[in-house]
Amino acid sequence: MEYRREFLKKSLVSALAVWAGTGILGAAAGNLHIVRKGDTLSKIAQRYGTTVKTLKQTNGLKNDVIKVGQKLKLPASVLGAATGIHVVSKGETLSSIASQYGTSVQKLKSSNGLSSDLIKVGQELTVPDRSNTDLLVPVVAATNRIRVDSTRWRYVVCHHSAIEAGNAEVYGKAHKRRGMEHGLAYHFVIGNGRDSGDGEIEIGPRWTKQLRGGHVRSTRVNDSGIGICIVGNLQNRAPTARQRLAMNQLLDFLREGYTRRGVSVTVHKRVDKNHTVCPGRHFPYGDLDRFA
Numbered sequence: 285m286e287y288r289r290e291f292l293k294k295s296l297v298s299a300l301a302v303w304a305g306t307g308i309l310g311a312a313a314g315n316l317h318i319v320r321k322g323d324t325l326s327k328i329a330q331r332y333g334t335t336v337k338t339l340k341q342t343n344g345l346k347n348d349v350i351k352v353g354q355k356l357k358l359p360a361s362v363l364g365a366a367t368g369i370h371v372v373s374k375g376e377t378l379s380s381i382a383s384q385y386g387t388s389v390q391k392l393k394s395s396n397g398l399s400s401d402l403i404k405v406g407q408e409l410t411v412p413d414r415s416n417t418d419l420l421v422p423v424v425a426a427t428n429r430i431r432v433d434s435t436r437w438r439y440v441v442c443h444h445s446a447i448e449a450g451n452a453e454v455y456g457k458a459h460k461r462r463g464m465e466h467g468l469a470y471h472f473v474i475g476n477g478r479d480s481g482d483g484e485i486e487i488g489p490r491w492t493k494q495l496r497g498g499h500v501r502s503t504r505v506n507d508s509g510i511g512i513c514i515v516g517n518l519q520n521r522a523p524t525a526r527q528r529l530a531m532n533q534l535l536d537f538l539r540e541g542y543t544r545r546g547v548s549v550t551v552h553k554r555v556d557k558n559h560t561v562c563p564g565r566h567f568p569y570g571d572l573d574r575f576a
């Protein structure tokens with residue numbers, strides 16, 4: 285047990301270092317987040333794929349006030365995504381834990397050799413498919429907090445940003461300047477490691493508020509289409525391995541439960557024909573064949 289805890293600590297620190305390097309964890313040190321200028325609880329929660337409520341509970345905060353330099357403890361689900369080991373806390377069930385990691389109760393039980401649904405506080409569980417779920421953790425967490433009417437979404441449209449710089453915030457400001465009332469035209473932005481993490485999926489307000497897209501010319505497709513943007517110019521290069529993994533995980537996630545049956549998973553140039561090369565000649569078009 286002692287050895288396991290020591291191992292857990294070590295692997296946590298190295299996993300956090302890797303995440304910090306990708307920009308996913310920002311100012312994380314050990315299992316703490318050190319509050320920086322401009323941080324709010326909701327920004328921090330979104331960054332780590334958790335909720336304001338969980339952050340406040342973990343840190344015993346009575347209100348939303350935080351100050352620069354303050355050290356916040358990160359919740360178990362954040363640590364679990366980094367280390368692959370989830371320490372059960374009070375009030376958790378197998379199903380609440382599974383949903384935090386985008387996996388199923390069945391998989392959670394089989395990877396831990398559990399024959400019943402009984403778990404206890406402090407118990408250490410192996411997180412299954414971790415390499416396949418950590419990019420999705422923020423999406424799963426954000427989506428668990430909202431209600432999605434899956435019959436509404438008939439299209440998922442992939443884009444590239446056509447430039448290497450930028451992230452959800454930068455593009456959101458640009459779209460606002462161009463007169464888009466809801467800002468960021470896409471629902472999701474997948475980073476390239478420059479202004480957001482490599483493969484980091486940023487969630488825009490159009491997803492959290494379930495608003496129509498503004499990413500294509502066609503009004504019909506905007507009304508019922510989810511927009512995903514890969515940061516970079518894919519006329520010049522292929523997406524990074526993590527961008528491609530993130531995109532495919534996101535597409536599967538959206539198709540399984542958040543979009544209409546028979547949803548059309550497509551790309552910008554197939555929607556607005558003879559108008560754009562988006563998402564570029566190096567986009568992995570074959571990845572969409574499984575949705576045809």
Ligand SMILES: [Zn+2]
Pocket residue numbers: 442443444499552560562563
């Ligand atoms: Zn486009």
